[in-house]
Amino acid sequence: MAKPVHILNGPNLNLLGTREPEIYGSATLADIESACREHAQGLGLEIVFRQSNHEGELVDWIQAAGREADALVFNPAAYGHTSVALHDALKAVDLPVVEVHLSQPAAREAFRAHSYVSLAASGTISGFGADSYILGLEAAARLIASRRAGR
Ligand code: DQA
Numbered sequence: 001m002a003k004p005v006h007i008l009n010g011p012n013l014n015l016l017g018t019r020e021p022e023i024y025g026s027a028t029l030a031d032i033e034s035a036c037r038e039h040a041q042g043l044g045l046e047i048v049f050r051q052s053n054h055e056g057e058l059v060d061w062i063q064a065a066g067r068e069a070d071a072l073v074f075n076p077a078a079y080g081h082t083s084v085a086l087h088d089a090l091k092a093v094d095l096p097v098v099e100v101h102l103s104q105p106a107a108r109e110a111f112r113a114h115s116y117v118s119l120a121a122s123g124t125i126s127g128f129g130a131d132s133y134i135l136g137l138e139a140a141a142r143l144i145a146s147r148r149a150g151r
Contacts, residue, residue: 002045002070003046003070004045004047004070005045005048005069005070005072005073005137005140005141006048006050006068006071006072006073007048007049007050007073007074007133007136007137008051008052008058008062008073008076009051009052009075009077010051010058010074010075010076010077010079010080011054011077011078011079012077013029013051013077014053016029017029023102023103024129025130027130029051033049035133035134036049036133036134037049039137040137043137043138045137045140045144055083055085055086056085058076058079058086059085062074062089062090062092062093063089063092065093066092066093066095069095070140071095071096071097071143071144072095072096072097072140073098073100073133073137074098074099074100074117074121075100075101075132076115079117080099080101080115080116080117080118081105081111081114081116082116083117084116086117087116087117087119087120090117090120090121091120096140096143096147097117097121097122098122098123098124098139098140099123099125099126100125100126100132100135100136101124101132102126102132103126103127104126105126106126107127122139122143123139125139
């Protein structure tokens with residue numbers, strides 16, 4: 001039976017809309033959630049959409065996705081650059097993982113160039129603003145279809 005795609009969001013993404021809009025745009029996280037819901041419907045996918053400022057809660061949600069999701073779309077925000085725990089949690093679940101970022105971290109400060117999440121993700125989509133999530137969902141749909149087809 002098909003399971004939903006879990007879309008997880010890390011720290012400070014609850015502030016989208018007012019947080020450095022010149023970098024992250026004017027869409028709120030609720031706007032992004034609505035756009036994801038609408039797009040997922042067109043792809044025939046259900047989604048679960050969550051945000052936390054707490055590393056351990058994100059670890060718990062990655063483990064839950066391992067049981068309850070067909071794929072994970074994940075914006076780890078700053079924890080992508082720092083968290084071995086998130087890396088290890090992603091490695092521990094047998095799921096396609098699409099890392100997404102609104103901005104293009106590689107074109108910003110040097111400390112954003114490294115991502116522990118990238119090391120455990122199927123691929124990364126960054127730099128397209130809120131559309132990174134839509135493209136992330138598209139990638140997740142393709143990865144789910146490939147898995148089903150045994151490719
Ligand atoms: C971000 C990029 C990260 O470097 C930053 O810490 C964030 C947001 C993005 O979506 O562009 O919080 O993940």
